[in-house]
Amino acid sequence: MSRYDLIRIPLLKRALVSRWPQFLAQAAALGGFVVAILAGLWGTPVGSHNFGIVFVWIAWWALLMLAAVPLFGRGWCSVCPIPLTGEWLQRGAILRPRGRGLGLGKKWPTRFRNIWIQNGSFALVALFSAVVLTQPNVTALVLAAFFLAAVATGLLFERRAFCRYLCPVGGFIGLYSQLAPIEVRVKDRAVCAAHSQKTCYTGDAEGYGCPWQVFPGGLTKNTYCGACLECLRTCPENNVAINLRLPGGDLWQPAGRRMDEAFKAFIMLGSAVVYSAVMLGPWGALKSAAYAVGTWAWLGYAAAFIAFVFGVLPGAFALATLATLSVQPRAMQSWRKRFIIFAYALVPLGLAAWVAFSLSFVFANASYLWPALSDPLGRGWNLFGTAGLGWTPYLSSLVPALQVAVVAGGVGWASLTARRLAREAGGGRRQALPVVAFCVAVAGGLLWLLVG
Amino acid sequence: MRMIRRWWLPALIALLGPALVLAPAPLPAAPPTDRTFRIEARSFEYTPPTLAVNPGDRVTLELVSTDAAHGLYLDGYDLNVTAVPGQTARLTFTADKTGSFRFRCSVTCGPLHPFMIGKLSVGPNWLLWRGLGLAALASLAGLSVTRT
Structure with a gap:
């Protein structure tokens, strides 16, 4: 390369x-x-x-x-x-x-x-x-x-x-x-x-x-x-x-694949989906539940969040990787190993999800920057003459199309990666199909939340 | 035969991709009518949270704030209206752009103000369907790359 x-x-x-x-x-x-x-x-x-x-x-x-x-x-x-x-x-x-510092220099615990x-x-x-x-x-x-x-x-x-x-x-x-x-x-x-x-x-x-x-x-x-x-x-x-x-070449490096990194991919992708629903969706009750920390509603939200990110999403993905076995029964790697390997295909999709979410959130609220810059502590200052500028969303007509392009690009990249990872898992293109189907399903849900 | 097998998928993608992006949306079937919606705004939600009209409809939004001052800015249409409790504010426009448009509070109303959002659907959401098609096509493209 x-x-x-x-x-x-x-x-x-x-x-x-x-x-x-x-x-x-x-x-x-x-x-x-x-x-x-x-x-x-x-x-x-x-x-x-x-x-x-x-x-x-x-x-x-x-x-x-x-x-x-x-x-x-x-x-x-x-x-x-x-x-x-x-x-x-x-x-x-x-x-x-120069000289000696104050640090004790202890080793980080191995576990x-x-x-x-x-x-x-x-x-x-x-x-x-x-x-x-x-x-x-x-x-x-x-x-x-x-x-x-x-x-x-x-x-x-x-x-x-x-x-x-x-x-x-x-x-x-x-x-x-x-x-x-x-x-x-x-x-x-x-x-x-x-x-x-x-x-x-x-x-x-x-x-x-x-x-x-x-x-x-x-x-x-x-x-x-x-x-x-x-x-x-x-x-x-x-x-x-x-x-x-x-x-993206790092994703194809087989060395050092680990379950903690695989779960990082799920946590990030799942969080982007949940954030898109809570912060960009029209459901007021969901927003209120996420905000009301300590209440029963929040506990329900927290339980649902944890269940989705640590259970539903990895569980569905585990089924997809199990399906790769049915596509190619004589696979070289164990189910657990394939779960870890294929999870790296979610990395491009996850980043695309975060970029798409951020596009909406950032451009809608970026105009708050100018007054805050002039009056950072809210004391009535006007340091740069921008304290009086009102809120106006930027690129509101363009952002949905950008989000579609980013998510579609993320799915394409994830599929390309899954195809490559299938080789590492001991198979060919067909073995990547269930994982790609999972990515398309998640992307579909995300698009529905963002521009639906 | 092998040549055909090697090229049919990239060729299909090359044809379908631009078609998905550029294909014109079908013309609206229903004749335009006047539509009026009463929207209650309170921290931090609109009721009803989603509205649906047909393309060409003349839409009037009656915004009623029930707790504090709220606004309604309609993405895509670049329209804004604000309301204080006890007074109904009105916004009338022709729904001449199709798709799904977020509307959001334009008056700082509390901690979740940036996330006080509703949704207006004008006819079918072709952007979503195009997006789903592009996502499926992109996944095929990713799978079809022979040298990675």
Whole structure:
């Protein structure tokens, strides 16, 4: 598969090896993060006018789901403000390595070296999403909790344990980063094998050992590479590349397929379907139930959400993978293994579902950005002269057609992936048919929710 | 024979794809009439939540707010009306665009305000049917790619 190494462009290489552009982006993100927390706690309680709500759930979310994840994979993780403070304390430095940090450097427990906690933390936030997305103080408390958890984890454990094992956002970015047209990889594995010091993992005077606990010489997928570019700085052999590539190739890598990643695909796809029903549908009772945390109605909603995401969707998919056995009885892989393999076909469909959902949500509400920018704390300020701009939805005629195109594209990509995965499962095109039928059914339901 | 087997699916997709996107929707069968709907708006829902009219109908929406000020912005038609409790606001228009259109509250009314949404159907929803067709076709295209 053809690739183009962006590091060949001297100016870009200088910008990426230097810590300053990344630091400036991180500092800007950290500034926005702090203002979002302050605005959430002390700004106006009206969500659609509060900087915290508007900039986190509209501006950041749009940036993340419509651009950063599809185009740059874990690009956001490389500038995310949440783990910065913990990392600085852990290292005892903000830029280049120097001295000793405060971190205890403990190993992350072996039994939790997976993304089940991230799966749980995302599902937990999703259960409360109607409140989190609309109540400024709750958004602020959630952001502050992420921040404190990242600091505590950074001080207690080595490297970026929070990002790798706990962050609910990092979990799904990792899943969908497999689709990105960009990757950090080594140019020649033999060079890494011959390099005894492995400075990309241990660190040196130029940079830190991989914060994501990954040996770059063994990278085959984007999932756990945080795109922090430390390996670019520490490799003395100039053996690290940032490749432009055909999107989605990671899904075809058979190594490292796991049940926790498979369930991440179900959680994300299921959540996109539920969000589309709750937030974009016309059912007021459903919205009220999702919002009324602690009531019987909410408990019913939460139970239905959990049952759908962890039961109905994987259950139906399990039947589809069982059907692949009837299509081709002499399959080489067990049912469980085929369930895991084929679940990776849901990754493109899941991202398409989130993009389609976000298109509607973001464009309908993007105009709230301008007043919030001028008056972030709701104190009557008019910093940029935009405080008085009224709400107006953008592209309301175009968005449904875009959503159809995105979902149809996602199904096509999922089918292509399923076809490829069928080979790994020991079969041919026919074996992918039940899985493709599942994808088409989910896409049909999603289209009905979005444009029906 | 092998050649035909290899090419029939991509050829079918190449023909059906543009046809699905570009085919004109059938003309409406029912003659246009005047339709009036009374919509009650309260936090955070419209009652009734969905409306259906025929293409060409002259539609009047009577918006009644029962708890606080609410609005109704109709996607696709770019029409807006607001109502305060005790006063009925009216919006009249000709349903000259077919499909399914969301209407949403245009007056900040509380935490779930951005999600206060209803739906107006004008004739058959061809976008949905085209979308379902495109999804099925895209899945065939994904399966038919021989070199991946």
